[in-house]
Amino acid sequence: MNKSELLYHYFSNSLTKDQELLFDKLLKEDEEFKKQFEFESNLKRVVKEKRHKELKSKLNQFETKAKIEKTDKKPSFSYLKIAASIIILITAGWFGYQNFFSINYENLYSENYNSYPNTVYSITRSDSTNSPEREAFVAYEAANYQLAIEKFDKAKSKDYFNFYKAQSYLNIKQYEKAKHLLETVIKTDEEFVAESHWYIALIYIKEENKTKAIEYLNQLVEKYKYKTEEAKLLIKALD
Amino acid sequence: MHKEDYITLKDLKKGSDDILRLVYEDNRPKFLNFAKRYNLPEEDLVDIYQEAYIAFYDNVMNGRIKEFTSTISTYITSIGKYMIFDKLKYNKRIVHPDFDISVLNNKDDLIDTLDIDNENLTxxxxxxxxxxxxxxxxxxxxxxxxxxxxxxxxxxxxxxxxxxxxxxxxxxxxxxxxxxxxxxxxx
Structure with missing residues (x-):
């Protein structure tokens, strides 16, 4: 088999095992072969780029068209819709009045609580080593929180572990343990300090401890830029 | 039945503008809705959506995706999430904590079979x-x-x-x- 055929099979993904060995050998030893290989690799990248540019320009056209169609759509009113809206308003008002004088802590908690996503450890690529940290985050993303906690305990400690362990405890409703860990995050000024304020406030809401919840929410609003609007609304609802 | 459920690999490979547009418009709101929790500006997210869409298309065209083992939207979301991670790592942004894990099941396996590296031209x-x-x-x-x-x-x-x-x-x-x-x- 000549060299250009070898390259041909490489680029059409059809090298046999033996050819692969020969290919690697030539790449190391034969300067001319290496040069041709690099030329074709570059060409492959360039052909791809050309495709990307064409496709990108098409997608941008779809994007512009969608925007124009959106702004062209005029709002349509009908008496039926207006009537329906009035009924909804009246009903909502009545329920609002019913709930006006009491704080529904459980609702406040469930409306505001969402588990924090994994933003620190990327498991999108296969790692050759299956480290305890990787296992912990795989378990975390799979919502297997008990296992995540165990793996976090086994892994070599990192700054953000306390926060994610706290999240895991929150998910399995062990609020005291979660709170304790979040307080540690704040004390030791680790990553996720602002977020920890938010979650501690939510735990206090769950425990119906209005004063403490407001205390943490106020700190969050004053010192950080995380969930400011949501925190203000919660303070209002609690006051 | 959703529109994209009856789009086959063969349809996509033909590359007609109508199909491209259908898939684009069908998945755009799904992706943006999923990605908004990452607290990135919408124009960045649209850009990432387009990049993910292109990478998905590459893999259809170069035969890496031999048959659909997931829905088109799962492919695009998985690729997009990978790209968002890259961007977040770069920006270290704060993220909205309302993350729907179920969207991303099996994503590791999916991403590993695809070719999504896209370095700038030398x-x-x-x-x-x-x-x-x-x-x-x-x-x-x-x-x-x-x-x-x-x-x-x-x-x-x-x-x-x-x-x-x-x-x-x-x-x-x-x-x-x-x-x-x-x-x-x-x-």
Whole structure:
């Protein structure tokens, strides 16, 4: 088999095992072969780029068209819709009045609580080593929180572990343990300090401890830029 | 039944604008809704959506996706999430904590089978790009089939008007020779 055929099979993904060995050998030893290989690799990248540019320009056209169609759509009113809206308003008002004088802590908690996503450890690529940290985050993303906690305990400690362990405890409703860990995050000024304020406030809401919840929410609003609007609304609802 | 449920791999490979647009519009709101929790500006998210869409399309065209093992939206979301992670790592942004894990099940396996690396062009490649653009239509099409689609000479024979393998081989060599000459002449 000549060299250009070898390259041909490489680029059409059809090298046999033996050819692969020969290919690697030539790449190391034969300067001319290496040069041709690099030329074709570059060409492959360039052909791809050309495709990307064409496709990108098409997608941008779809994007512009969608925007124009959106702004062209005029709002349509009908008496039926207006009537329906009035009924909804009246009903909502009545329920609002019913709930006006009491704080529904459980609702406040469930409306505001969402588990924090994994933003620190990327498991999108296969790692050759299956480290305890990787296992912990795989378990975390799979919502297997008990296992995540165990793996976090086994892994070599990192700054953000306390926060994610706290999240895991929150998910399995062990609020005291979660709170304790979040307080540690704040004390030791680790990553996720602002977020920890938010979650501690939510735990206090769950425990119906209005004063403490407001205390943490106020700190969050004053010192950080995380969930400011949501925190203000919660303070209002609690006051 | 959702529109994209009846779009086949074959339809996508034909690459008609109607299909491209249908898939684009069908998945756009799904992706943006999923991605808004990452607290990135909407224009960045649209950009990432487009990049993910293109990467998905690449993998359909180059045969890495041989059959759909997931829905199109799962492919695009998984690729997009991978790209968002890259961006977040770069920006270290704060994230909205309302993350729907179920969307991403099996994503590791999915991503690992795909080719989504997309480095910027090197100076050498930029020059090559410039000259590639000046090639005739026939050369561009043939090189595209070969290097983008990963077609073998036999595949090309089946899908085009060429009437022998030898003609394909010699046309390809000629196209590459022209390219090399044009590059040499600029230096």
């Amino acid at each position: 100076t050498e490649q930029q020059l090559l790009y410039k000259h590639f653009s000046t090639l005739g239509k026939k050369c561009k099409e043939l090189l595209d089939l070969f290097y983008y689609r990963g077609f073998t000479i036999k595949d090309i024979l089946m899908h085009t008007e060429y009437n022998s393998e030898n003609v394909i081989k010699s046309t390809k060599s000629r196209c590459m020779k022209i390219l090399k000459e044009r590059i040499l002449n600029t230096n």
